[in-house]
Amino acid sequence: MNDENENQYSQPVYGISVAAELLGIGVQTLRMYENRGLVDPARTAGGTRRYSKKDLDRIDRVIVLLRDGLNLAGIAMVLDLQDENEQLRNERRGP
Numbered sequence: 001m002n003d004e005n006e007n008q009y010s011q012p013v014y015g016i017s018v019a020a021e022l023l024g025i026g027v028q029t030l031r032m033y034e035n036r037g038l039v040d041p042a043r044t045a046g047g048t049r050r051y052s053k054k055d056l057d058r059i060d061r062v063i064v065l066l067r068d069g070l071n072l073a074g075i076a077m078v079l080d081l082q083d084e085n086e087q088l089r090n091e092r093r094g095p
Contacts, residue, residue: 012042012050019051023059030059036072038062038079 019041020027033039034049039058041049051059058079065075 008053010052010054012052012055014051014056016041016049016051019049019056019059022056023063025059025063033059033062036076038072038076 014022016027016030020030023030030039030049030051034041039051039055039062041051041055044050061079061082062075065078066072070078
């Protein structure tokens with residue numbers, strides 16, 4: 001993914017209601033995932049949550065893992081390992 005695509009992918013543009021609708025889950029569920037540290041949406045100066053496409057993809061992974069039978073603690077470990085793996089791959093690629 002080039003820098004421009006990465007910037008668009010990471011751009012926080014979706015409010016919590018839109019994000020919940022796109023994912024087919026409730027607003028309270030999104031707040032719970034945030035409280036559990038599974039997602040960390042950006043905030044506006046006024047404190048409004050803004051989700052990026054990258055955030056939505058991460059939450060979609062949470063939903064899939066829940067359907068596969070993992071609990072939220074297990075999902076947190078899986079996501080941490082996936083994040084670490086992605087970081088190592090990026091370091092291997094170089095600048």
